[in-house]
Amino acid sequence: MKLKIVVLAKQVPDTRNVGKEAMTPEGTVNRAALPAIFNPDDLNALEQALRLKEANPGSTVGVLTMGPPRAGEIIRQGLYRGADTGWLLTDRLFAGADTLATSYALATAIRKIGDVDVVIGGRQAIDGDTAQVGPQVAQKLGLNQVTYAEEILGITDGKATIRRHIDGGVETVEAPLPLLVTVNGSAAPCRPQHAKLVMKYKHASCPLERPADDPRAELYAQKPYLTLTQWSVADIDGDTAQCGLAGSPTKVKSVVNIAFQAKESKTLSASDADVEGLVKELLAEKIIG
Amino acid sequence: MDNVFVYCETEGAIVAEVSQELLTKGRKLADELGVELHAIAAGTGLKGQVEPQILPYGVDKLFVFDDPVLFPYTSAPHTDILVGLFREEKPQICLMGATVIGRDLGPRVSSSLTSGLTADCTQLEIGSYTDARTGREYKNLLYQIRPAFGGNIVATIVNPEHRPQMATVRSGVMQKAVYAGSARGEVVYPEVGKYVSPEACVVKVLDHHVEAAKHNLKGASIVVAGGYGMGSKEGFDSLFELARVLHAEVGASRAAVDAGWCEPDRQIGQTGVTVHPKVYIACGISGQIQHIAGMQDSKIIISINSDPDAPINQIADYVITGTVEEVVPKLIKYYKKNSK
Numbered sequence A: 001m002k003l004k005i006v007v008l009a010k011q012v013p014d015t016r017n018v019g020k021e022a023m024t025p026e027g028t029v030n031r032a033a034l035p036a037i038f039n040p041d042d043l044n045a046l047e048q049a050l051r052l053k054e055a056n057p058g059s060t061v062g063v064l065t066m067g068p069p070r071a072g073e074i075i076r077q078g079l080y081r082g083a084d085t086g087w088l089l090t091d092r093l094f095a096g097a098d099t100l101a102t103s104y105a106l107a108t109a110i111r112k113i114g115d116v117d118v119v120i121g122g123r124q125a126i127d128g129d130t131a132q133v134g135p136q137v138a139q140k141l142g143l144n145q146v147t148y149a150e151e152i153l154g155i156t157d158g159k160a161t162i163r164r165h166i167d168g169g170v171e172t173v174e175a176p177l178p179l180l181v182t183v184n185g186s187a188a189p190c191r192p193q194h195a196k197l198v199m200k201y202k203h204a205s206c207p208l209e210r211p212a213d214d215p216r217a218e219l220y221a222q223k224p225y226l227t228l229t230q231w232s233v234a235d236i237d238g239d240t241a242q243c244g245l246a247g248s249p250t251k252v253k254s255v256v257n258i259a260f261q262a263k264e265s266k267t268l269s270a271s272d273a274d275v276e277g278l279v280k281e282l283l284a285e286k287i288i289g
Numbered sequence B: 001m002d003n004v005f006v007y008c009e010t011e012g013a014i015v016a017e018v019s020q021e022l023l024t025k026g027r028k029l030a031d032e033l034g035v036e037l038h039a040i041a042a043g044t045g046l047k048g049q050v051e052p053q054i055l056p057y058g059v060d061k062l063f064v065f066d067d068p069v070l071f072p073y074t075s076a077p078h079t080d081i082l083v084g085l086f087r088e089e090k091p092q093i094c095l096m097g098a099t100v101i102g103r104d105l106g107p108r109v110s111s112s113l114t115s116g117l118t119a120d121c122t123q124l125e126i127g128s129y130t131d132a133r134t135g136r137e138y139k140n141l142l143y144q145i146r147p148a149f150g151g152n153i154v155a156t157i158v159n160p161e162h163r164p165q166m167a168t169v170r171s172g173v174m175q176k177a178v179y180a181g182s183a184r185g186e187v188v189y190p191e192v193g194k195y196v197s198p199e200a201c202v203v204k205v206l207d208h209h210v211e212a213a214k215h216n217l218k219g220a221s222i223v224v225a226g227g228y229g230m231g232s233k234e235g236f237d238s239l240f241e242l243a244r245v246l247h248a249e250v251g252a253s254r255a256a257v258d259a260g261w262c263e264p265d266r267q268i269g270q271t272g273v274t275v276h277p278k279v280y281i282a283c284g285i286s287g288q289i290q291h292i293a294g295m296q297d298s299k300i301i302i303s304i305n306s307d308p309d310a311p312i313n314q315i316a317d318y319v320i321t322g323t324v325e326e327v328v329p330k331l332i333k334y335y336k337k338n339s340k
Helices: A040-055 A069-081 A099-113 A133-141 A195-201 A217-222 A272-284 B017-033 B051-057 B075-089 B100-113 B233-246 B254-258 B311-315 B324-338
Strands: A004-008 A011-013 A036-038 A060-066 A085-089 A118-122 A144-156 A159-166 A169-176 A179-183 A229-231 A251-257 A266-269 B004-008 B037-043 B061-066 B093-097 B117-121 B123-130 B137-148 B153-158 B165-169 B186-188 B204-210 B222-226 B249-252 B279-283 B300-305 B318-321
Touching: A004 A040, A004 A099, A004 A133, A011 A069, A036 A040, A036 A069, A040 A060, A040 A069, A040 A118, A040 A144, A040 A179, A060 A069, A060 A099, A069 A085, A069 A195, A085 A099, A099 A133, A099 B100, A118 A133, A133 A144, A133 A179, A133 B075, A133 B100, A144 A169, A144 B075, A144 B100, A159 A179, A159 B100, A159 B204, A266 A272, A272 B318, A272 B324, B004 B017, B004 B075, B017 B037, B017 B051, B017 B093, B017 B123, B017 B165, B037 B075, B051 B061, B075 B100, B093 B100, B100 B117, B100 B165, B117 B137, B137 B165, B222 B233, B233 B249, B233 B324, B249 B254, B279 B324, B300 B311, B300 B324
Parallel strands: A004 A060, A004 A118, A060 A085, A085 A229, A118 A179, A144 A179, A266 B318, B004 B037, B004 B093, B037 B061, B061 B186, B093 B165, B117 B165, B222 B249, B222 B279, B279 B300, B300 B318
Antiparallel strands: A011 A036, A144 A159, A159 A169, A169 B204, A251 B153, B123 B137, B137 B153
16 A cells, blocks of 8 residues: 655754763853764664555655754755655744644644654654654554554554564554554664765755855756755644743753762772772672672 | 652553652652652553552552553553543642653653653652743742753753643662551552543554563662773673673663663663662763763762773772773682682
8 A cells, every 4th residue: 555654853963972072161062063963763763664665665755854944954864865755844933842842843744744644753862862752743643653663564454563672572563554653773774875866865955944045046946856845833834832932841940060979989000909909898898799 | 639640550460660669759759749649550450469569659549440451551542541530630740660661651641631741850859940931930840850962961840830740760760668657548440441442442462572681780789881992792791701700780881782782671871770789880981971870879889991081980989990801801800819
């Protein structure tokens, strides 16, 4: 059967490698100093979507993301790997969203896209690690839900069979469409970019990403597929009270930078005498042994 | 109204330890707020089995939902139960384990009730909050405290307006203790069909396989943990020898797990296991706050790191500046020599 598949993908700061240069003198994190990347688990989700498309001829894969205009890069990255289309939700009114307000925006956009059979996202994003947005979207749209998926084994007769991880084990579940799936980072890695697709889409962009007098204006007039869809709150008929900071029930009361309660520590070298001395001390005080 | 609720997760008729840990925490919060602690269990064959596993932790009222459609867990029926019950009971706080089930269920419930949910909290406290914009003061809110942004900051989150205030907590972060005070201990068995519609039961679990944990990292008295500084899978494997000699369990930082040197169930930290051992030996671990959140209560911390400025050294009792390749074999050698 032909499937309409939407992949939820997020552009995230690469929090895995926060070096000293990313900290301000006041000790806060300077987000701008971190590279913006395709959220790792979302790439695993994209791979599952592309496999479904291959197994079900006539299917389409679209990448849905929310962020500032530069997050158009996420859609391009999807197109380079075989996605057919994408949508960028971008509007100052979306800013400051917690997971609930984010899920409202994404769910509203998916309703606008219409007739979606499968929504696939990564299990969680590395900048928040909450794993909440997928299930929150599913609940708002009344979709069936399978989280922590390792592999979508197939879809027949409108039902997906999925292998997933649970605490201390594995499960195989059968879930009717429409369905939302979140995919683990341990699932199959995403295929690399395809050179032909990179050539085709390298100038694809959202209108807001373009400079005022764009030298490529003529190119965009000739090739409409190079203009990516960008939607504001109004474009998806969103309720501003449910978007962004206004629509977020959770508030950040305070943020403290990490200051360890430094202990007085004994510093030793790797010499035989030092290591043996430590072992003897720990044994004598019955801390080990 | 306004009580503290804990969702008790079950595998078969066994209540998860993390749920008991949360009952103990929930009891403390309820006492501080002057309200009752209520618990929910939903599954199959629970009646007569789960009550003695839940009530001793100071539960005033336990709701047991017992029906064949409720095990193995699927999202929609459990969501319907919590959403329906919370509409009637209007709790102020709901806690659940940051497990696969809790992280599948919590967001659906919060989405349905438009309530805030904070994942993977490392501390929960009661306090007040003033909204900087409106100047309005809120008393007795739940402070949901968690590392954020890759563990570089610790954020305190509040939900001023929406109820219940929902939070998930990882296994081992809180400590369970049988309640010494007296709680009402009422048990009710609501009719499941009143809460769960047949349409909610369309996802079928074809195969459900759970193995007992291969290790007891959470309860180990000595933990040997490796990080990215172990350099390779082979390097990491040397820790198993040290652990065998010391009768310890092996843990890992997220970086070592991400590198594929160690199974994910041995990950220590905010998004992994929290440990409270007598001795924690950190080998080639730099000490991101997410990792530290999972081991900082260790009694004695020994850090082996070639970088004398590794952040973990700040909380270590003993710092050995050297490579793990050099130090780990020496620890094995001198332990064997001196322990007899």
